Amino acid sequence: MRIVLEQTTLAPPAEVHVVAVLGEGVVAPDAPILRADDLGALRGDGIFETLHVRAGAPWLLDEHLARMAGSAARLQLALPPEAELRELARQAVAAWPAQHEGTLRLICTRGAESGSAVTVFATVGPVAASIRKARREGVAVLTATQGFPADLRGSAPWLLGGAKTLSYAVNMACLRWATASGADDVLWTSTDGYALEAPTSTLVWLEGGTLWSVPAEATGILAGTTARWLLDHAGELGWDAAERLVTPAEVIDSDGAWLTSSVRGVAAIRTLDGTPLKTSPQVTDDIRNVLGFPS
Numbered sequence: 001m002r003i004v005l006e007q008t009t010l011a012p013p014a015e016v017h018v019v020a021v022l023g024e025g026v027v028a029p030d031a032p033i034l035r036a037d038d039l040g041a042l043r044g045d046g047i048f049e050t051l052h053v054r055a056g057a058p059w060l061l062d063e064h065l066a067r068m069a070g071s072a073a074r075l076q077l078a079l080p081p082e083a084e085l086r087e088l089a090r091q092a093v094a095a096w097p098a099q100h101e102g103t104l105r106l107i108c109t110r111g112a113e114s115g116s117a118v119t120v121f122a123t124v125g126p127v128a129a130s131i132r133k134a135r136r137e138g139v140a141v142l143t144a145t146q147g148f149p150a151d152l153r154g155s156a157p158w159l160l161g162g163a164k165t166l167s168y169a170v171n172m173a174c175l176r177w178a179t180a181s182g183a184d185d186v187l188w189t190s191t192d193g194y195a196l197e198a199p200t201s202t203l204v205w206l207e208g209g210t211l212w213s214v215p216a217e218a219t220g221i222l223a224g225t226t227a228r229w230l231l232d233h234a235g236e237l238g239w240d241a242a243e244r245l246v247t248p249a250e251v252i253d254s255d256g257a258w259l260t261s262s263v264r265g266v267a268a269i270r271t272l273d274g275t276p277l278k279t280s281p282q283v284t285d286d287i288r289n290v291l292g293f294p295s
């Protein structure tokens with residue numbers, strides 16, 4: 001069943017914010033829940049998932065929990081059983097006003113440096129105005145190198161390709177660099193000339209009636225849950241779906257390209273390195289409807 005969320009386009013009051021701790025349930029939003037030597041805070045040593053909350057429920061919870069388990073395995077992290085994480089998500093989302101869309105984060109750090117179990121908590125907050133603007137208006141994107149070839153991470157597990165780790169300082173720096181350069185987002189490239197992914201989203205593009213994405217396993221990009229769901233439903237839009245490597249020049253020449261992610265949903269790429277793309281607003285709306293996001 002698909003639910004289109006017209007009633008949730010307004011953001012809730014800024015003070016609404018939910019925090020829930022594994023085994024404790026919902027706590028005060030300003031309750032101290034991390035020790036000063038928590039390795040998540042000290043080293044970004046941990047994993048997380050970000051989910052869209054719609055009609056009072058997390059979207060694609062199974063897929064996110066499966067990816068979180070994969071991230072934990074890559075980091076050799078003792079993630080609690082799935083049933084406990086599911087209950088944590090349920091508790092957090094139950095405290096969120098169901099008429100508003102929201103952002104659910106599930107976080108698991110390695111725990112205290114002095115030795116402890118993992119630290120696990122969840123937050124629910126509003127969808128930022130900048131995210132809703134990108135849904136409506138699309139994004140101007142700049143390419144930026146990641147400094148390694150496309151196939152490096154596939155054969156270098158210590159680089160944690162495919163894991164959604166808490167070490168997002170570089171990702172956030174890329175977005176600040178894009179903003180400072182007059183753009184909205186970044187498309188990471190490899191040293192051998194391929195487009196990979198964006199710091200918080202997956203590249204998809206339309207070419208020859210096929211919706212394409214970049215293969216995750218071979219490149220070490222994050223396997224996007226939103227892109228996977230969209231490619232699995234591409235038939236509803238009359239398209240085939242497939243994966244391949246792509247260059248930025250091919251993205252520019254495509255019939256349209258988008259960045260997909262759990263909370264933003266779909267953002268049309270308006271320009272890449274200043275060159276306009278053929279991305280059609282109508283097709284963007286069609287994709288957004290298939291994904292069930294408000295505009």
Ligand code: PLP
Pocket residue numbers: 050197198199200201202222223224225226227260261262263
């Ligand atoms: N790639 C990266 C690096 C991300 O951080 C994200 C989302 O956070 C994505 C892709 C998109 O993944 P998803 O659609 O599961 O949100």
